[in-house]
Amino acid sequence: MWMYLGLLAALFLGLHNLCKKHAVRGNESFPVLLGTVASGFIFIATFYVLSVFYPEYAQQHGYNFQNISWSQHGFIVIKSLIMTGSWLLAYQALKHLPITIVTPIRSAGPFFTFIGAIFIYKEAPNTYQWVGFFLIIFSVLLYSKIGKKEGIVFKKNKYIFAIIGATFLGASSGLYDKFLIQSLNLNPQTLQFWFCFYTILILILILSITWFPYKHKRAAFKFRWSIIAVGILLQAADYFYFKALQDPEALIMLLSAIKRSQILIAVLVGGIIFKEQNKRKKLVPLFGILLGVFLILYA
Template sequence: MWMYLGLLAALFLGLHNLCKKHAVQGNEVFPVLLGTVSSGFLFVAVFYGLSIFYPDYALEHGYNFQKISWQTHGFIFIKSAIMASSWILAYQALKHLPITIVTPIRSAGPFFTFIGAILIYQEKPSPLQWIGFFLIIFSVMLYSKIGKKEGINFKRNKWIFAIIGATFLGASSGLYDKFLIQNLSLNPQTLQFWFCLYTILILLVILTITWFPYAEKRKAFKFRWSIIAVGILLQAADYFYFKALQDPDALIMLLSAIKRSQILIAVVVGGLVFKEQNKRKKLVPLAGIMIGVFLILYSN
């Protein structure tokens, strides 16, 4: 069951990435990020309100929010700091790079998650899973050669390093999620509510320094419907992902790989919507990534 939940998370993440590309075009990254996180928070807050005013109804429909200790709040704040850093780097890179380059690099996330899962959680991959893992990494490397044809030098472009950093931090957060869900026994909605709240507070501090004091930047900001869509779609994806992690049999390395299937939406649909270059050539490494994901998923 947890694998199907992972696929649902991948579906919403793919749609989320398309909306995110639309939201950041011509916009400052920080206010867009604050808008997306805030819209996601308001979405979850509706259910939080239900749990307060209609506790019996909320409990019956699975909207119960846990009371947690200050120590647990601290653990959630750490996740917020990690993901805020990852999103800031990812949004900046997405603003300056084609989505068909950014998304496949993000697909290298299983590399870091795979290693972490082995070292921290002692998850043991099979030989086929190792083959699938390296096939994904090799396919991502092929994208770098295609990227050079679009004027993107992977060794000198700072936005490439930004998206690599975002990928590493995102993978670290994924490993941390397993600790929060399984070791601290947090349910998805509780984690989502407090995670979003703390992330908003972090972003407000950043915006107070970099954006709010500057009238020109505020006037240049363009609100788009996709900002709201990004937040809601991300919360939907996180909910199914956290639900999958609640299963004690769930392997974080496999869930991370399953989530990479979102690139099918981002590369194929995104390439058509945003009319980016070399779409056909990008299908070759895309196929390699999908085969790698397939080997990881079905090797058992």
């Protein structure tokens, strides 16, 4: 069951990436990120308010929010710091790079998760899983060759390093999620609510230095419907992802790889919508990544 929940998370993540690319075009990345997180927080907060005023109805429909300790709040703050760093880097990269380059690089995230799952959670991969993960990495290297034809030299482009950093932090957060869900016994909605709350506080602090004081930056900002869509789609994806992690049999290394199937939407649909170059050539490494994911699922 947890694999199907992972596929649902991948579907919403793919749609989320398309909307995110639309939201950051011609916009400052940081205020867009604040808008998306805030809209997602408002979405999940409606269920929180429902649980306060109608606790029995909320509990019957799975909207129960836990009362957590200060130490648990501290662990959630750590997650917020990790993901804020990942998102800040990813939004900057997405603004300056084609979505058909950014998304496949982020698809290397399962490799970092794979390494962490072996050493931290002692998850044991088999031969097919080894082949699958290294096939994903090899396919990402092929994308670097295609990127050069679009004027993107991977070794010299700072936004490439930004998306690699974002990928590493995102994978670290994925490993940390298993600890929060299975060791601290946080349910998905409680984790989502407080994670968004603390992330908003962190972003407001950053923007109070980099964006709010500058009138010309505020005037250049364009609000788009996609900003709200990004927040809601991300909350939906996270909910199914966290529900999958609640299963004691769920393997974080496999779940992380399953989520990468979102690249089908990003590369095929996104490449058409945003009219990006070399779409056919990108299908070759795309197939390699999907084959790698398939090998992991088959294993």
